[in-house]
Amino acid sequence: DVKVTQSSRYLVKRTGEKVFLECVQDMDHENMFWYRQDPGLGLRLIYFSYDVKMKEKGDIPEGYSVSREKKERFSLILESASTNQTSMYLCASSSKGQGAGQPQHFGDGTRLSIL
Amino acid sequence: QKEVEQDPGPLSVPEGAIVSLNCTYSNSAFQYFMWYRQYSRKGPELLMYTYSSGNKEDGRFTAQVDKSSKYISLFIRDSQPSDSATYLCAMRGGSYIPTFGRGTSLIVHP
Numbered sequence: 001d002v003k004v005t006q007s008s009r010y011l012v013k014r015t016g017e018k019v020f021l022e023c024v025q026d027m028d029h030e031n032m033f034w035y036r037q038d039p040g041l042g043l044r045l046i047y048f049s050y051d052v053k054m055k056e057k058g059d060i061p062e063g064y065s066v067s068r069e070k071k072e073r074f075s076l077i078l079e080s081a082s083t084n085q086t087s088m089y090l091c092a093s094s095s096k097g098q099g100a101g102q103p104q105h106f107g108d109g110t111r112l113s114i115l
Numbered sequence: 116q117k118e119v120e121q122d123p124g125p126l127s128v129p130e131g132a133i134v135s136l137n138c139t140y141s142n143s144a145f146q147y148f149m150w151y152r153q154y155s156r157k158g159p160e161l162l163m164y165t166y167s168s169g170n171k172e173d174g175r176f177t178a179q180v181d182k183s184s185k186y187i188s189l190f191i192r193d194s195q196p197s198d199s200a201t202y203l204c205a206m207r208g209g210s211y212i213p214t215f216g217r218g219t220s221l222i223v224h225p
Contacts, residue, residue: 031211040217042215042216103205104149106159106161109156
């Protein structure tokens with residue numbers, strides 16, 4: 001089974017702090033993704049990566065950055081946390097496979113509160 | 116119009132009922148279709164993955180795709196209280212990035 005592990009289930013930080021969210025997958029997947037999920041807004045894509053050291057902006061990249069130094073690890077960074085970044089953050093990975101690739105598999109999420 | 120429409124519910128049914136969850140979409144390029152189940156405070160879990168039109172069955176779950184109507188369904192037979200969750204549909208074309216519905220909340224009461 002695919003396993004996507006997010007380092008923290010719950011995290012509380014203060015405004016202005018630099019926050020790191022870590023994600024590791026164990027299936028040698030090429031693609032990795034960061035989403036945030038808010039009530040009534042669904043899943044929104046922040047950043048994604050198709051390969052090591054490669055990153056692409058999603059729909060809502062403002063206030064975030066990412067790092068992918070190793071294939072299995074994808075980090076999301078909140079440069080200066082703000083209260084409107086309080087949310088559930090979900091990491092996902094997928095294989096390129098053949099053709100258009102395979103479906104995404106998700107971690108259990110990090111519920112981040114910014115005070 | 117959103118690319119993927121999904122009724123948020125909640126949908127409340129008695130235990131043992133057949134549940135039908137649905138999504139409509141507007142992008143005719145979509146050809147891969149997925150259903151995810153998300154329990155409260157957990158990440159989405161992949162339930163079904165289908166390509167193009169037709170049916171796919173896995174235990175009590177059946178996924179149905181009608182590309183001509185741009186309509187997909189997930190049927191759950193003999194529903195159980197443990198099926199209570201939010202169900203997300205997702206779909207994509209040639210991109211690695213799917214478009215998600217906002218999810219339907221299902222409550223199965225004993």
